[in-house]
Amino acid sequence: MDKIKVIGGQVLNGKIYISGSKNSAVSLIPAAILSDKVVIEKVPRISDVNSLMEILQYLNVDLKFDGDSLYIDSTNMVNKDITTEYSTKLRASYYFMGALLARFKKVVISLPGGCSIGKRSFDFHLNGFEKLGATVRQEGQLYTIYADKLTGANIKLPFPSVGATVNIMLAAVFAEGKTVIENAASEPEIGNLIEFLNSAGAKIQGKDTTKLTITGVCKLSGGMVRVIPDRIEAGTYILAGVMNGKNLEICDIRPEHLKSFFDKLNEMGASFEVREDSVITNKVSHLKPVNIETAVYPGFATDLQQPITTLLLMAEGDSTLKETIYENRFQNIKYLNEMGANIEINGDTITVHGPTKLNGKVVKTSDLRAGAALILAALSANGETIITDIKHLLRGYGDLIQKLTNVGAKIWLIDE
Ligand code: EPU
Numbered sequence: 203m204d205k206i207k208v209i210g211g212q213v214l215n216g217k218i219y220i221s222g223s224k225n226s227a228v229s230l231i232p233a234a235i236l237s238d239k240v241v242i243e244k245v246p247r248i249s250d251v252n253s254l255m256e257i258l259q260y261l262n263v264d265l266k267f268d269g270d271s272l273y274i275d276s277t278n279m280v281n282k283d284i285t286t287e288y289s290t291k292l293r294a295s296y297y298f299m300g301a302l303l304a305r306f307k308k309v310v311i312s313l314p315g316g317c318s319i320g321k322r323s324f325d326f327h328l329n330g331f332e333k334l335g336a337t338v339r340q341e342g343q344l345y346t347i348y349a350d351k352l353t354g355a356n357i358k359l360p361f362p363s364v365g366a367t368v369n370i371m372l373a374a375v376f377a378e379g380k381t382v383i384e385n386a387a388s389e390p391e392i393g394n395l396i397e398f399l400n401s402a403g404a405k406i407q408g409k410d411t412t413k414l415t416i417t418g419v420c421k422l423s424g425g426m427v428r429v430i431p432d433r434i435e436a437g438t439y440i441l442a443g444v445m446n447g448k449n450l451e452i453c454d455i456r457p458e459h460l461k462s463f464f465d466k467l468n469e470m471g472a473s474f475e476v477r478e479d480s481v482i483t484n485k486v487s488h489l490k491p492v493n494i495e496t497a498v499y500p501g502f503a504t505d506l507q508q509p510i511t512t513l514l515l516m517a518e519g520d521s522t523l524k525e526t527i528y529e530n531r532f533q534n535i536k537y538l539n540e541m542g543a544n545i546e547i548n549g550d551t552i553t554v555h556g557p558t559k560l561n562g563k564v565v566k567t568s569d570l571r572a573g574a575a576l577i578l579a580a581l582s583a584n585g586e587t588i589i590t591d592i593k594h595l596l597r598g599y600g601d602l603i604q605k606l607t608n609v610g611a612k613i614w615l616i617d618e
Contacts, residue, residue: 206589206603208580209612210562213485214443214450216609220436221246222270222429224598226391228254228294229368230398230427232301234274235263236375237402237422244429245272247600249593253291257284257298283310286343290315292597296324296365299347300372303336308348317569317594320528330357330370334377354379354418362387362412362498368395374416375404381416388412389499390430390459398427433459434505435599436481438574441513442606443483444472445582450609453480462502466492466510470517491519491556496526508534508571512578514554515543524551533568534575540565541579541587562587570598577602581611588616 222244231254234240245251247270255265255272261282264275281302289295293316302309316322328338328347333356336349354377359366367387374381386392388410396409402425405417436455443450444467457464457476467474469492473484491514496504504527511534514521525531532552535545541563544555562585567573573595580587589595592615595602606613 204590204592205616206577206592207614207616208562208577208587208589210560210580210583210585210587212446212581212610212612213448214446214581214606214609214611215448217451217453218439218605218609220431220439220452220454221600223391223394223432224248224250224434225364225389226394226429227251228292229297229391229395230429231255231258231272231274232294232297233372233395233399234425235261235276235279235301236304236372236399237425238275238277240274240402240425242272242274242398242427242429244270246429246432248596248598250292250294250597253288254294257288257295260288281306281308284312286312289313292316293322293365296327297368297372299327299331299345300369303331303347303349303352303373304376307350307352308346310344310346312345313343319531319569322528324365326359326361326363326366327369330366331373333357334370334373334381336373352377354381354416356382356384358384359386361385364389364392367392367414371395371399371406371414371416374418375399375422376420377416377418379418381418383414383416384412386412386414387498390433390456394427394430398425401425401427430459431455434503434571436460437463437503437506438509438578438599439605440467440474440481440483441509441578442581443481444474445485445513445516445578447483447485450483451480452483455479455481457481462500463506466494466502470513472513489513489517491517491521491554493522495524498527504528504531505571507531508575509578511535511545511552511554512538512575512582515556515558515560515579517554517556519556521554521556522551523554526550531569531571534572537563537565537576538579541583559584561585564588564590567591567594570594574599581606
């Protein structure tokens with residue numbers, strides 16, 4: 203089953219419940235090995251989570267799912283080399299660098315995987331480990347990172363990288379003394395991780411700010427956290443609602459995490475009503491064009507850039523969208539144009555000439571959010587769309603088919 207078939211043009215009505223955040227869960231699960239027995243609630247059922255669970259099982263960590271709560275017991279954990287077989291399935295496998303370095307003072311791990319959307323180097327992570335006193339050796343795809351002792355340090359990131367902030371924070375939890383991370387990422391997913399680590403006894407200050415202070419502790423014990431709602435999944439379904447909804451309610455969200463996104467929807471004249479933890483969406487007949495530039499949080503999220511491109515197709519006039527985080531995050535454009543869109547790419551900026559109508563076609567998912575953009579296109583297109591290579595989509599959208607079928611979409615997994 204690696205294809206999705208959609209018959210477009212259906213009105214979406216009812217409720218979609220948002221799952222726990224992928225990008226929170228994928229840092230919380232590796233972080234769990236810094237403690238002994240941990241409970242993580244509202245874990246999304248996505249393949250990235252399964253890939254991390256495989257790594258934990260390989261390291262002899264006990265795991266149990268009860269509903270959507272994941273119980274992780276790493277009392278009998280062993281440190282083993284994480285080879286390409288495990289590391290390349292997802293980006294977040296590299297959070298085992300910081301976590302294993304903290305726990306065992308040594309990690310041997312191959313290059314991570316993840317979406318091919320740009321260079322995605324992790325030099326800031328490695329420089330951070332070195333500042334804490336670790337040695338980093340690279341042989342081909344294999345990294346060995348080790349230390350006799352980790353000592354707190356002042357680390358100023360050249361860019362507020364989410365991954366580097368997480369990895370350095372994990373490595374610093376047991377380091378002697380104080381670590382200060384300046385120009386840290388302040389995405390809500392990082393706040394969720396801090397909440398968890400502090401619940402197990404870590405001392406991390408500066409949640410939701412760009413300066414984190416980690417005072418090393420000797421041990422963590424226990425720890426419980428609820429994964430925050432996935433703001434990108436929420437944004438994706440809100441887009442489905444403003445394109446095709448009739449009182450489509452997107453539930454269990456944190457509206458404060460979507461402010462920049464809502465600002466752009468308002469500017470376009472989209473119809474949506476923000477409630478305490480949900481948004482009610484409706485299709486409108488006229489939308490205005492806008493100019494969007496992606497930025498780190500609280501700016502417009504790069505992860506919603508490809509999904510919102512599909513909405514821009516309906517605006518009456520030319521919209522522009524500048525991608526500032528990744529070099530190669532326009533792989534959805536080729537397929538949208540094949541479906542009838544008129545989008546030009548100029549370096550880091552696209553111009554969307556709207557409005558255009560879409561026709562169903564056979565299209566291919568190149569990366570996770572490109573897949574989301576194509577699902578949105580397929581839901582609005584005339585006729586049948588077949589989306590291939592959906593493994594990318596399944597990495598980040600749990601129960602996608604069920605959630606959309608429940609609200610009236612005609613969407614199936616197919617074998618042909
Ligand atoms: N960068 C470097 N060196 C580094 C680290 C980052 O040059 O050492 C550059 C990257 O190449 C990129 C930019 O900095 O151009 C931003 O990278 P960042 O480290 O912030 O991103 P990430 O940690 O790799 C996470 C999410 C992404 C999301 C970005 C930005 C996870 C597992 N991934 O990636 O999510 O786009 O933050 O918000 O948390 C997705 O969910 O579709 C996704 C790609």
